[in-house]
Amino acid sequence: MKAKQLRKEIDTFGDKIEAILTQPTTMEQSIKNLEDSINQFTDTKLTQVLIGISQLKNSSRLLKEIAAHSYQHGNGFFKLVILDKNGYKLRLHIWSNGNVGKETIHNHRWWFASRVVAGHIESEMWELGGVNDVKLQSLLYFSGEKYGQKPIALGTAQLYKKHIIKHTSGDSYFLPPDKLHAIVGTSKGVTATLMVTTHPCRTFNEMYTNQNIDVTKQKSTPEEVKKAILSLLAVIK
Template sequence: MGGRHVQDATRLLEKSLDGPERDELVRAARAAVAELGSPTRLLPLVRELAAGAGDPSGCALLSYRHVLGFDKLLLIDGGPRHMLRAHVWHPGRGTPEDIHNHRSPLASYVVRGALGMELYEPAGPAADEGVATSWYRESLTGEDDDWLLEPAGDARLRLVQSARYTAGSGYALPPHVLHRAWCDAERPTVTLFLETGAGRRRYTDVFAGAATGGPAGLAVAKKRLEVNDYLAELSALADLLAEEPTI
Protein backbone atom coordinates (compact mmCIF):
# COMPACT_ATOMS: atom_id res chain seq x y z
CA MET A 1 0.00 0.00 0.00
CA GLY A 2 1.34 3.42 -0.91
CA GLY A 3 1.87 6.01 1.80
CA ARG A 4 1.53 9.76 1.32
CA HIS A 5 5.16 10.36 0.38
CA VAL A 6 5.14 7.43 -2.07
CA GLN A 7 1.97 8.76 -3.69
CA ASP A 8 3.38 12.31 -3.90
CA ALA A 9 6.60 11.10 -5.50
CA THR A 10 4.71 8.89 -7.95
CA ARG A 11 2.48 11.79 -9.02
CA LEU A 12 5.48 14.09 -9.48
CA LEU A 13 7.21 11.54 -11.72
CA GLU A 14 4.12 10.90 -13.79
CA LYS A 15 3.43 14.62 -14.23
CA SER A 16 7.05 15.40 -15.13
CA LEU A 17 7.82 12.49 -17.47
CA ASP A 18 4.60 11.69 -19.30
CA GLY A 19 4.59 13.66 -22.54
CA PRO A 20 7.91 15.48 -23.18
CA GLU A 21 9.98 14.57 -26.24
CA ARG A 22 13.48 13.17 -25.68
CA ASP A 23 15.44 16.44 -25.33
CA GLU A 24 12.83 17.93 -23.02
CA LEU A 25 12.53 14.61 -21.22
CA VAL A 26 16.19 14.69 -20.19
CA ARG A 27 15.72 18.15 -18.67
CA ALA A 28 12.44 17.14 -17.01
CA ALA A 29 14.09 14.06 -15.50
CA ARG A 30 16.91 16.17 -14.08
CA ALA A 31 14.47 18.61 -12.48
CA ALA A 32 12.34 15.79 -11.04
CA VAL A 33 15.24 13.89 -9.51
CA ALA A 34 16.66 17.09 -7.99
CA GLU A 35 13.32 17.86 -6.37
CA LEU A 36 12.86 14.33 -5.03
CA GLY A 37 16.48 14.26 -3.83
CA SER A 38 16.04 17.22 -1.51
CA PRO A 39 16.28 16.32 2.22
CA THR A 40 12.66 17.27 2.86
CA ARG A 41 11.46 14.86 0.17
CA LEU A 42 13.86 11.91 0.11
CA LEU A 43 14.24 11.09 3.82
CA PRO A 44 10.48 10.85 4.52
CA LEU A 45 10.04 8.82 1.33
CA VAL A 46 12.74 6.32 2.29
CA ARG A 47 11.44 6.03 5.86
CA GLU A 48 7.96 5.32 4.54
CA LEU A 49 9.26 2.68 2.15
CA ALA A 50 11.36 1.08 4.91
CA ALA A 51 8.15 0.72 6.94
CA GLY A 52 6.61 -1.34 4.15
CA ALA A 53 4.81 1.25 2.02
CA GLY A 54 4.77 0.93 -1.75
CA ASP A 55 5.58 -2.47 -3.24
CA PRO A 56 8.43 -3.97 -1.17
CA SER A 57 8.13 -7.44 -2.74
CA GLY A 58 8.22 -6.13 -6.29
CA CYS A 59 10.94 -3.57 -5.61
CA ALA A 60 13.14 -6.13 -3.82
CA LEU A 61 13.09 -8.29 -6.97
CA LEU A 62 14.61 -5.38 -8.89
CA SER A 63 17.13 -4.34 -6.20
CA TYR A 64 20.59 -5.85 -6.00
CA ARG A 65 24.22 -5.38 -5.10
CA HIS A 66 25.97 -4.35 -8.27
CA VAL A 67 29.21 -6.10 -9.21
CA LEU A 68 30.82 -2.66 -9.55
CA GLY A 69 30.54 -1.94 -5.84
CA PHE A 70 27.29 -0.06 -5.24
CA ASP A 71 23.81 -1.07 -4.11
CA LYS A 72 20.82 -0.39 -6.37
CA LEU A 73 17.62 0.02 -4.35
CA LEU A 74 14.46 0.47 -6.37
CA LEU A 75 12.19 3.01 -4.69
CA ILE A 76 9.39 3.52 -7.21
CA ASP A 77 8.67 1.23 -10.14
CA GLY A 78 6.92 3.12 -12.92
CA GLY A 79 6.95 0.08 -15.19
CA PRO A 80 8.24 0.78 -18.70
CA ARG A 81 7.91 4.58 -18.19
CA HIS A 82 10.44 5.21 -15.41
CA MET A 83 12.27 3.76 -12.42
CA LEU A 84 13.48 5.74 -9.41
CA ARG A 85 16.40 4.17 -7.56
CA ALA A 86 18.73 5.04 -4.73
CA HIS A 87 22.34 4.12 -5.44
CA VAL A 88 24.54 3.67 -2.38
CA TRP A 89 28.24 3.83 -3.29
CA HIS A 90 30.71 2.35 -0.80
CA PRO A 91 34.31 3.64 -0.84
CA GLY A 92 36.80 0.86 -1.45
CA ARG A 93 34.17 -1.71 -2.40
CA GLY A 94 34.16 -3.27 -5.85
CA THR A 95 36.04 -1.99 -8.89
CA PRO A 96 35.66 1.21 -10.92
CA GLU A 97 32.82 1.14 -13.41
CA ASP A 98 33.56 0.07 -16.94
CA ILE A 99 32.91 2.76 -19.53
CA HIS A 100 29.32 2.33 -20.69
CA ASN A 101 26.14 3.97 -21.89
CA HIS A 102 22.50 3.26 -21.02
CA ARG A 103 19.33 1.95 -22.59
CA SER A 104 17.35 5.17 -22.17
CA PRO A 105 17.74 8.77 -20.91
CA LEU A 106 18.68 9.14 -17.25
CA ALA A 107 19.23 11.71 -14.52
CA SER A 108 21.21 11.43 -11.29
CA TYR A 109 21.37 13.67 -8.23
CA VAL A 110 24.01 13.44 -5.49
CA VAL A 111 22.26 13.41 -2.12
CA ARG A 112 25.38 13.05 0.04
CA GLY A 113 29.06 12.34 -0.51
CA ALA A 114 30.71 12.84 -3.90
CA LEU A 115 30.79 11.10 -7.25
CA GLY A 116 33.60 11.18 -9.79
CA MET A 117 32.60 11.11 -13.44
CA GLU A 118 34.39 10.78 -16.77
CA LEU A 119 32.89 11.16 -20.24
CA TYR A 120 34.37 9.42 -23.30
CA GLU A 121 33.98 9.34 -27.06
CA PRO A 122 35.44 7.10 -29.79
CA ALA A 123 39.07 8.02 -30.52
CA GLY A 124 40.50 8.84 -33.91
CA PRO A 125 42.12 6.35 -36.29
CA ALA A 126 45.65 6.85 -34.92
CA ALA A 127 46.87 3.66 -33.25
CA ASP A 128 48.27 5.51 -30.25
CA GLU A 129 45.26 7.75 -29.64
CA GLY A 130 42.93 7.11 -26.75
CA VAL A 131 42.65 4.07 -24.50
CA ALA A 132 42.48 0.52 -25.84
CA THR A 133 39.39 -1.36 -24.66
CA SER A 134 37.35 -4.47 -25.33
CA TRP A 135 33.86 -3.63 -26.57
CA TYR A 136 30.87 -5.66 -25.39
CA ARG A 137 27.17 -5.42 -26.04
CA GLU A 138 25.28 -5.95 -22.81
CA SER A 139 21.72 -7.26 -22.85
CA LEU A 140 19.43 -8.95 -20.34
CA THR A 141 18.87 -12.69 -20.47
CA GLY A 142 16.84 -15.41 -18.76
CA GLU A 143 13.97 -15.22 -16.32
CA ASP A 144 16.10 -13.27 -13.82
CA ASP A 145 17.24 -10.64 -16.35
CA ASP A 146 20.91 -11.40 -15.67
CA TRP A 147 23.50 -9.49 -17.66
CA LEU A 148 24.75 -11.06 -20.88
CA LEU A 149 27.99 -9.62 -22.28
CA GLU A 150 28.71 -10.44 -25.92
CA PRO A 151 32.05 -9.36 -27.45
CA ALA A 152 31.68 -6.81 -30.26
CA GLY A 153 35.36 -6.16 -31.06
CA ASP A 154 38.10 -3.81 -29.93
CA ALA A 155 37.80 -0.05 -29.61
CA ARG A 156 39.80 3.00 -28.61
CA LEU A 157 38.14 5.69 -26.52
CA ARG A 158 39.19 9.24 -25.74
CA LEU A 159 38.54 11.02 -22.44
CA VAL A 160 36.68 14.27 -23.10
CA GLN A 161 35.59 15.46 -19.64
CA SER A 162 36.28 14.81 -15.95
CA ALA A 163 34.04 16.13 -13.18
CA ARG A 164 33.33 15.73 -9.47
CA TYR A 165 29.74 16.00 -8.31
CA THR A 166 29.11 16.79 -4.64
CA ALA A 167 25.90 16.84 -2.63
CA GLY A 168 23.29 19.08 -4.22
CA SER A 169 24.59 18.68 -7.77
CA GLY A 170 23.62 16.30 -10.51
CA TYR A 171 23.59 15.52 -14.20
CA ALA A 172 21.40 14.10 -16.95
CA LEU A 173 22.57 12.05 -19.93
CA PRO A 174 21.08 10.89 -23.23
CA PRO A 175 21.36 7.10 -23.60
CA HIS A 176 24.27 7.04 -26.06
CA VAL A 177 26.76 9.04 -23.92
CA LEU A 178 29.76 6.97 -22.78
CA HIS A 179 30.79 7.51 -19.17
CA ARG A 180 31.97 5.92 -15.95
CA ALA A 181 31.44 6.94 -12.32
CA TRP A 182 32.87 6.07 -8.90
CA CYS A 183 32.59 7.00 -5.23
CA ASP A 184 34.91 9.96 -4.63
CA ALA A 185 34.41 10.38 -0.88
CA GLU A 186 35.65 8.75 2.31
CA ARG A 187 32.10 7.98 3.48
CA PRO A 188 29.30 6.29 1.51
CA THR A 189 27.88 8.35 -1.34
CA VAL A 190 24.15 8.32 -2.06
CA THR A 191 22.71 9.25 -5.43
CA LEU A 192 19.11 9.34 -6.57
CA PHE A 193 18.93 7.80 -10.04
CA LEU A 194 16.00 8.20 -12.41
CA GLU A 195 15.86 6.10 -15.56
CA THR A 196 13.18 6.90 -18.10
CA GLY A 197 11.67 4.45 -20.55
CA ALA A 198 11.75 6.67 -23.63
CA GLY A 199 13.20 4.99 -26.72
CA ARG A 200 14.63 2.12 -24.69
CA ARG A 201 17.42 0.29 -26.51
CA ARG A 202 17.72 -3.49 -26.45
CA TYR A 203 21.36 -3.39 -25.35
CA THR A 204 24.02 -1.07 -23.97
CA ASP A 205 27.68 -0.72 -24.94
CA VAL A 206 30.32 -1.63 -22.35
CA PHE A 207 34.04 -0.98 -22.82
CA ALA A 208 36.30 -2.86 -20.45
CA GLY A 209 40.04 -2.70 -19.74
CA ALA A 210 42.75 -3.28 -22.30
CA ALA A 211 41.65 -4.76 -25.62
CA THR A 212 42.24 -8.44 -24.91
CA GLY A 213 38.94 -9.82 -26.17
CA GLY A 214 36.80 -11.98 -23.92
CA PRO A 215 34.59 -15.04 -23.68
CA ALA A 216 31.50 -15.00 -25.89
CA GLY A 217 28.18 -15.04 -24.12
CA LEU A 218 29.54 -14.16 -20.68
CA ALA A 219 26.58 -14.10 -18.27
CA VAL A 220 26.80 -12.28 -14.93
CA ALA A 221 24.13 -13.06 -12.33
CA LYS A 222 22.45 -10.28 -10.37
CA LYS A 223 22.66 -10.61 -6.59
CA ARG A 224 19.07 -9.70 -5.80
CA LEU A 225 17.86 -8.76 -2.32
CA GLU A 226 15.29 -10.68 -0.31
CA VAL A 227 12.40 -8.56 0.96
CA ASN A 228 13.69 -8.44 4.56
CA ASP A 229 17.16 -7.48 3.34
CA TYR A 230 15.65 -4.83 1.07
CA LEU A 231 13.71 -3.25 3.95
CA ALA A 232 16.82 -3.40 6.15
CA GLU A 233 18.85 -1.63 3.46
CA LEU A 234 16.19 1.08 3.25
CA SER A 235 16.30 1.54 7.04
CA ALA A 236 20.09 1.83 6.88
CA LEU A 237 19.76 4.32 4.03
CA ALA A 238 17.32 6.42 6.08
CA ASP A 239 19.80 6.47 8.98
CA LEU A 240 22.56 7.54 6.59
CA LEU A 241 20.42 10.31 5.12
CA ALA A 242 19.59 11.57 8.61
CA GLU A 243 23.28 12.03 9.49
CA GLU A 244 25.06 15.35 9.19
CA PRO A 245 26.22 15.57 5.56
CA THR A 246 29.91 15.07 4.87
CA ILE A 247 31.99 14.85 1.70
Protein backbone atom coordinates in the same frame (compact mmCIF):
# COMPACT_ATOMS: atom_id res chain seq x y z
CA MET B 1 4.50 6.51 7.85
CA LYS B 2 2.17 3.55 7.32
CA ALA B 3 2.53 1.28 4.30
CA LYS B 4 -0.63 2.62 2.60
CA GLN B 5 0.50 6.23 2.92
CA LEU B 6 4.02 5.30 1.86
CA ARG B 7 2.80 3.65 -1.32
CA LYS B 8 0.65 6.71 -2.04
CA GLU B 9 3.70 9.00 -1.73
CA ILE B 10 5.71 6.80 -4.09
CA ASP B 11 2.87 6.41 -6.59
CA THR B 12 2.17 10.16 -6.55
CA PHE B 13 5.75 10.88 -7.53
CA GLY B 14 5.53 8.08 -10.10
CA ASP B 15 2.48 9.74 -11.65
CA LYS B 16 4.42 13.00 -11.83
CA ILE B 17 7.32 11.26 -13.58
CA GLU B 18 4.94 9.73 -16.12
CA ALA B 19 3.22 13.06 -16.74
CA ILE B 20 6.59 14.71 -17.44
CA LEU B 21 7.74 11.93 -19.78
CA THR B 22 4.51 11.99 -21.81
CA GLN B 23 4.42 15.74 -22.39
CA PRO B 24 4.58 16.78 -26.09
CA THR B 25 8.07 18.30 -25.95
CA THR B 26 11.67 17.35 -26.71
CA MET B 27 13.32 14.58 -24.70
CA GLU B 28 15.99 16.99 -23.50
CA GLN B 29 13.36 19.37 -22.13
CA SER B 30 11.49 16.49 -20.50
CA ILE B 31 14.66 15.28 -18.79
CA LYS B 32 15.40 18.79 -17.52
CA ASN B 33 11.88 18.95 -16.08
CA LEU B 34 12.47 15.52 -14.56
CA GLU B 35 15.70 16.76 -12.98
CA ASP B 36 13.78 19.62 -11.33
CA SER B 37 11.18 17.19 -10.07
CA ILE B 38 13.81 14.86 -8.58
CA ASN B 39 15.38 17.80 -6.75
CA GLN B 40 12.02 18.79 -5.29
CA PHE B 41 11.24 15.20 -4.24
CA THR B 42 14.68 14.81 -2.64
CA ASP B 43 14.36 18.06 -0.69
CA THR B 44 10.80 17.46 0.55
CA LYS B 45 9.94 13.75 0.55
CA LEU B 46 12.92 11.41 0.21
CA THR B 47 13.95 11.16 3.87
CA GLN B 48 10.36 10.48 4.96
CA VAL B 49 9.96 7.81 2.29
CA LEU B 50 13.21 6.09 3.26
CA ILE B 51 12.30 6.12 6.95
CA GLY B 52 8.93 4.64 6.02
CA ILE B 53 10.51 1.82 3.98
CA SER B 54 13.01 1.05 6.77
CA GLN B 55 10.15 0.66 9.23
CA LEU B 56 8.09 -1.75 7.13
CA LYS B 57 7.71 -5.31 8.33
CA ASN B 58 9.77 -7.85 6.38
CA SER B 59 6.50 -9.47 5.34
CA SER B 60 5.21 -6.21 3.85
CA ARG B 61 4.12 -6.52 0.21
CA LEU B 62 5.69 -3.17 -0.67
CA LEU B 63 9.04 -4.08 0.89
CA LYS B 64 9.04 -7.44 -0.90
CA GLU B 65 8.36 -5.68 -4.21
CA ILE B 66 11.28 -3.30 -3.65
CA ALA B 67 13.60 -6.16 -2.65
CA ALA B 68 12.61 -8.22 -5.71
CA HIS B 69 13.86 -5.44 -8.01
CA SER B 70 16.96 -4.52 -5.99
CA TYR B 71 20.42 -6.09 -5.93
CA GLN B 72 24.15 -5.55 -5.42
CA HIS B 73 25.42 -4.23 -8.76
CA GLY B 74 28.72 -5.33 -10.28
CA ASN B 75 29.81 -1.68 -10.49
CA GLY B 76 30.05 -1.55 -6.71
CA PHE B 77 26.75 -0.03 -5.56
CA PHE B 78 23.56 -1.39 -4.07
CA LYS B 79 20.81 -0.75 -6.60
CA LEU B 80 17.59 -0.09 -4.72
CA VAL B 81 14.56 0.19 -7.01
CA ILE B 82 11.80 2.12 -5.26
CA LEU B 83 9.44 2.13 -8.24
CA ASP B 84 9.41 0.20 -11.53
CA LYS B 85 6.42 1.21 -13.63
CA ASN B 86 5.57 1.48 -17.33
CA GLY B 87 9.18 1.36 -18.46
CA TYR B 88 10.68 3.95 -16.12
CA LYS B 89 12.33 3.44 -12.72
CA LEU B 90 12.95 5.44 -9.58
CA ARG B 91 16.06 4.07 -7.94
CA LEU B 92 18.75 4.73 -5.38
CA HIS B 93 22.39 3.80 -5.91
CA ILE B 94 24.22 3.41 -2.61
CA TRP B 95 28.00 2.96 -2.32
CA SER B 96 29.68 2.05 0.97
CA ASN B 97 33.25 2.81 2.06
CA GLY B 98 34.28 4.33 -1.26
CA ASN B 99 33.79 1.05 -3.12
CA VAL B 100 33.17 1.55 -6.84
CA GLY B 101 33.66 -2.10 -7.80
CA LYS B 102 34.79 -2.93 -11.33
CA GLU B 103 33.08 -0.06 -13.10
CA THR B 104 33.14 -0.44 -16.88
CA ILE B 105 33.05 2.36 -19.42
CA HIS B 106 29.46 2.17 -20.55
CA ASN B 107 26.37 3.93 -21.81
CA HIS B 108 22.70 3.10 -21.32
CA ARG B 109 19.48 2.13 -23.04
CA TRP B 110 17.69 5.15 -21.61
CA TRP B 111 18.07 8.77 -20.56
CA PHE B 112 18.49 9.38 -16.85
CA ALA B 113 18.33 12.29 -14.42
CA SER B 114 20.16 12.04 -11.11
CA ARG B 115 20.64 13.87 -7.82
CA VAL B 116 23.58 13.24 -5.48
CA VAL B 117 21.96 12.64 -2.11
CA ALA B 118 25.10 11.98 -0.05
CA GLY B 119 28.84 12.12 -0.59
CA HIS B 120 30.31 12.73 -4.03
CA ILE B 121 31.01 10.86 -7.26
CA GLU B 122 33.74 11.28 -9.84
CA SER B 123 32.86 10.30 -13.41
CA GLU B 124 35.14 9.87 -16.40
CA MET B 125 33.60 10.87 -19.73
CA TRP B 126 34.81 8.88 -22.74
CA GLU B 127 34.48 8.86 -26.53
CA LEU B 128 35.46 6.43 -29.27
CA GLY B 129 38.76 7.00 -31.09
CA GLY B 130 41.06 9.98 -30.77
CA VAL B 131 44.50 10.90 -29.51
CA ASN B 132 46.11 9.08 -26.55
CA ASP B 133 43.50 6.37 -26.93
CA VAL B 134 43.04 3.21 -24.91
CA LYS B 135 42.31 -0.20 -26.39
CA LEU B 136 39.51 -2.12 -24.68
CA GLN B 137 37.18 -4.98 -25.47
CA SER B 138 33.89 -3.82 -26.94
CA LEU B 139 30.77 -5.54 -25.57
CA LEU B 140 27.11 -5.27 -26.49
CA TYR B 141 24.61 -6.08 -23.76
CA PHE B 142 20.95 -6.78 -24.46
CA SER B 143 19.12 -6.53 -21.14
CA GLY B 144 16.40 -9.00 -20.31
CA GLU B 145 16.14 -12.75 -19.93
CA LYS B 146 14.86 -13.28 -23.48
CA TYR B 147 18.19 -12.00 -24.81
CA GLY B 148 20.31 -14.08 -22.45
CA GLN B 149 22.57 -12.73 -19.73
CA LYS B 150 26.00 -12.65 -21.41
CA PRO B 151 27.32 -9.57 -23.25
CA ILE B 152 28.25 -10.09 -26.91
CA ALA B 153 31.95 -9.49 -27.67
CA LEU B 154 32.50 -7.28 -30.72
CA GLY B 155 36.30 -7.10 -30.72
CA THR B 156 38.69 -4.32 -29.72
CA ALA B 157 37.79 -0.62 -29.70
CA GLN B 158 39.86 2.51 -29.17
CA LEU B 159 38.61 5.12 -26.71
CA TYR B 160 39.90 8.33 -25.22
CA LYS B 161 39.05 10.07 -21.96
CA LYS B 162 37.65 13.56 -22.49
CA HIS B 163 37.51 14.77 -18.89
CA ILE B 164 36.49 13.96 -15.31
CA ILE B 165 33.40 15.45 -13.68
CA LYS B 166 32.87 15.62 -9.92
CA HIS B 167 29.35 15.89 -8.50
CA THR B 168 28.86 16.58 -4.79
CA SER B 169 25.86 16.25 -2.50
CA GLY B 170 23.05 18.48 -3.74
CA ASP B 171 24.20 18.45 -7.38
CA SER B 172 21.91 17.14 -10.10
CA TYR B 173 22.60 16.23 -13.70
CA PHE B 174 21.33 14.16 -16.61
CA LEU B 175 22.78 12.05 -19.42
CA PRO B 176 21.43 10.82 -22.77
CA PRO B 177 21.70 7.11 -23.62
CA ASP B 178 24.77 7.32 -25.88
CA LYS B 179 27.18 9.13 -23.49
CA LEU B 180 30.05 6.85 -22.46
CA HIS B 181 31.08 7.23 -18.83
CA ALA B 182 32.46 5.42 -15.79
CA ILE B 183 32.21 6.29 -12.10
CA VAL B 184 35.75 6.00 -10.77
CA GLY B 185 35.51 7.53 -7.31
CA THR B 186 33.11 8.07 -4.43
CA SER B 187 33.31 9.38 -0.86
CA LYS B 188 35.04 7.23 1.75
CA GLY B 189 31.82 6.85 3.69
CA VAL B 190 28.35 6.42 2.21
CA THR B 191 27.61 7.88 -1.22
CA ALA B 192 24.17 7.81 -2.79
CA THR B 193 22.38 9.08 -5.87
CA LEU B 194 18.64 9.17 -6.55
CA MET B 195 17.84 8.73 -10.21
CA VAL B 196 15.02 8.23 -12.65
CA THR B 197 15.63 6.19 -15.78
CA THR B 198 13.25 6.82 -18.66
CA HIS B 199 11.57 4.36 -20.98
CA PRO B 200 14.30 2.52 -22.97
CA CYS B 201 15.20 4.15 -26.27
CA ARG B 202 16.89 0.97 -27.55
CA THR B 203 17.32 -2.68 -26.59
CA PHE B 204 21.06 -2.63 -25.84
CA ASN B 205 23.87 -0.70 -24.21
CA GLU B 206 27.61 -0.72 -24.87
CA MET B 207 30.40 -1.60 -22.44
CA TYR B 208 34.17 -1.31 -22.83
CA THR B 209 36.55 -3.16 -20.53
CA ASN B 210 39.38 -5.70 -20.37
CA GLN B 211 37.90 -7.31 -17.27
CA ASN B 212 35.57 -10.28 -17.01
CA ILE B 213 31.98 -9.06 -16.68
CA ASP B 214 29.38 -10.72 -14.49
CA VAL B 215 25.90 -9.38 -15.27
CA THR B 216 23.94 -11.92 -13.22
CA LYS B 217 21.48 -10.35 -10.80
CA GLN B 218 20.88 -11.82 -7.36
CA LYS B 219 17.66 -10.45 -5.89
CA SER B 220 18.07 -8.82 -2.51
CA THR B 221 16.17 -9.58 0.68
CA PRO B 222 14.02 -7.21 2.75
CA GLU B 223 16.78 -7.22 5.37
CA GLU B 224 19.38 -6.11 2.80
CA VAL B 225 17.13 -3.31 1.58
CA LYS B 226 16.66 -2.03 5.13
CA LYS B 227 20.39 -2.26 5.86
CA ALA B 228 21.24 -0.19 2.79
CA ILE B 229 18.60 2.43 3.62
CA LEU B 230 19.67 2.71 7.26
CA SER B 231 23.29 3.26 6.19
CA LEU B 232 22.11 6.18 4.05
CA LEU B 233 19.74 7.61 6.66
CA ALA B 234 22.64 7.71 9.12
CA VAL B 235 24.31 10.42 7.00
CA ILE B 236 21.33 12.41 5.64
CA LYS B 237 18.88 12.65 8.58
